[in-house]
Amino acid sequence: MSARERIAGNVANYVDERTGSAKWLKKTLTKVFPDHWSFMLGEVVLYSFIILLLSGTFLTFWFDPSMREVEYEGSYEPLSGLKMSAAYASTLHISFDVRGGLLMRQIHHWAALIFMAAMVAHLMRVFFTGAFRKPREFNWIIGVGLLTLGIVEGFLGYSLPDDLLSGTGIRIAEAIIQALPVVGSYLAYFVFGGAFPGEVFIQRIYTVHILLIPGIFLALITAHLMLVWYQKHTQYPGPGRTEKNVVGYPLMPVYMAKAGGFFFIVFGITAFLGAVASINPIWLYGPYTPGQISAGSQPDWYMGWLDGLVRMAPPLETHAFGFTISWNILIPGLIIPGIIFTGMALYPFIESWMTDDKREHHLLDRPRNAPNRTALGAMSITFMLVALINGGNDLIATHFDLSINQIMWGTRIGIIVLPPLAFVITKRICLSLQRADRELVLHGRETGRLVMLPHGEFIEVHEPLSPFKAYTLTQHEQPAAIAPAAEDLNGVRNPKGARAKLQARLSRAHQEQIAKPTSQEMLEIEDHH
């Protein structure tokens, strides 16, 4: 036994005698993870979170979360001698007088954008492949919670420097709080410690930004990963892959090396962006004052859809009995986001009810094989995109020489018309792709080679698919829709009739499919040849 092995053995013995973890560790190190590029999206979220913790901790060493008024004396001359909050002054100090400070600020901001983008991409992957189905509903809900918290956390983060742009964002947030019926003005006064902007807001959101929400993040991410671990990862369908197994690479060493390496790659790319791509140059905006604003005020992209909705809201307010209800703020700012996020959280249960499917699913769907779900996803994305576009209507107007009124009316109409259109088109595309799959399995791949037969007829040579490919294209289930049973045999209406009828209708829409080829059909085709 070499010296190194002896030392390793001693360490392992020491730990195991105190924790009894040998068995668990052995199982863990050989745990199998399926491989697919789309499984990296969730990893990117985790890694950017770690990058955020590291770069954020660095920033706290210099950032002063105080709205105390100071005179700027740092090295950025254009603002020299100006009165500003200590928060803004210390952000300037980090940017200009701390070595690597600007780099860390930019890495932190870029990591936040990547964090949110990867989270949305991961959400889409999970949605479109049906990975949220039983038994993974808890993880879906945790994910929705993380996304919501991420939006809040990002907003609070870019609000901290107390510059003119972010202060304007806080002003808008204050207006949303103030618009709440009955309690609005009280809540706003509690949150801001008095009238807007007050003198305590930055220090309060600082605690929330660096302690409260990251703490909740850590807890939720841990739970999320433990569930992934315990339930074992889903896998894409294919030969040898079933609902009962998981095919992939063992944690040690392949997956460790790939995942660990990928962390460094994500960190490296974020550092590269932080080095070359300027982001949130707060020194150009100046310190916040409620009496000023800069044109082209934009939130970060993950808030853009919300801003876009607020921009396109019709000017509705109810004035009655000396009270005011601001529908123009409540509907786009709270009600629609509330419906979207609640609907998203409930979707696994809605789909399970629509399809009456209570079984476990570990094989992912190809999006085309779940046309209704894919179409719903496309519809939601379209809604968000139209809202996001309107969130940048002023920039679009100036860049493309359009009038803001045209864009606003375009998106007002578009947000109603385009999502249903996206639904119909996507569903048709999915069914067409299913048809194409069916053709491919039955008649093979078009080779593009034309052959002239002895009697003069031209045919294109079709190459039969490999059995692996053919299986991949046909392994999915095509369950029948629920039969409508509103009346029993004696013609008596089921007391749950309306509900059952609705369920049957939705199920019919959900299970609309192009029949996949069966082995009988394959045999018949072969007989013909």
Added chain:
Amino acid sequence: MSNELAPLTDPGLPEHVHRKADVDPRAAKKAERQVGILFLLSVVGTLLFIYAYVGIDESIFIFLPVLGNTNAHQLFLGLGLAMALFFIGMAAVHWAKTLMPDHEVIDQRKEQRSKDEDRSAFVSTVKERAGEAGLGRRPFIKRTMGLALGLVGLSPILLLRDLGPLPENELNETNWKAGTRLVTDPGDRPIKPSDLEVGGVAQVQPAFPEGKVRHLDDIGKDSVLLIRIRPEEFNLDAERLSWTHEGIIAFSKICSHMGCAVALYEQTTKHLLCPCHQSTFDVTRAAKVIFGPAARPLPQLAITVDSEGYLVAKAPFNQAVGPSFWERDSK
């Protein structure tokens, strides 16, 4: 569309194809070298980082295409860090892909659901233990416990009460009173009508008595925009016209939608535009909303001149400025 006919059979995992490095020792050696070189590139990155930290002065700016004028210190610090991290990652991934075993492994799943006997054992344990606590047999304890637990939650909520004062009537008030002089912002100088040309705009604040400091809270509610147009261009009723002075009209600069500063004035159309959500107000018609999400005009401040000829407020705002709130008595 049910699928009664037999589906295709699962051909099982395709046969494993060996990589070049698995069968050819020379290829394996080459891959090993590549991994080593990638790790060395990371070392170069770290050295660059250290050099940039101690050796490149923060005041040096270099011009780069696309990026423009860039601070060399921050740039090379970042590039060094990026290299150091990125190539560690590339090396690890390359190592895993070329040299570590690429045999796919199959693991079996079991259903999440526990075995029936475990489930029933769990249920009976819970019932038994709950019975031992005797909560069901002692309703007095159950009710008082419910009451105590319900009430104890009030304490932390009550503790939050001192986060801020009650709004009282503050949202309806500003520092404008009858006779308050309009002073420039910035500058704090009183202004005469002649200081503002036709077509001109100025931001003003109420004059404060000696010693009173203007806070951001004050600016957040007091900011007023003065705009001067030709008097005949006004399209106002008699009362609102009397609130103007020689073609000068004053509006709250705090948007009636969400409180942003309504800062964009278009001279030709005489429209005020809020850059946040593009609410557009017509200056000639008492800031009537002509586009966007704002539901109310900007509050108008009645102005006149005092005995020395300086502009003053004729009266306080006749309504609350800024975004709406529940108790707002909207007129």
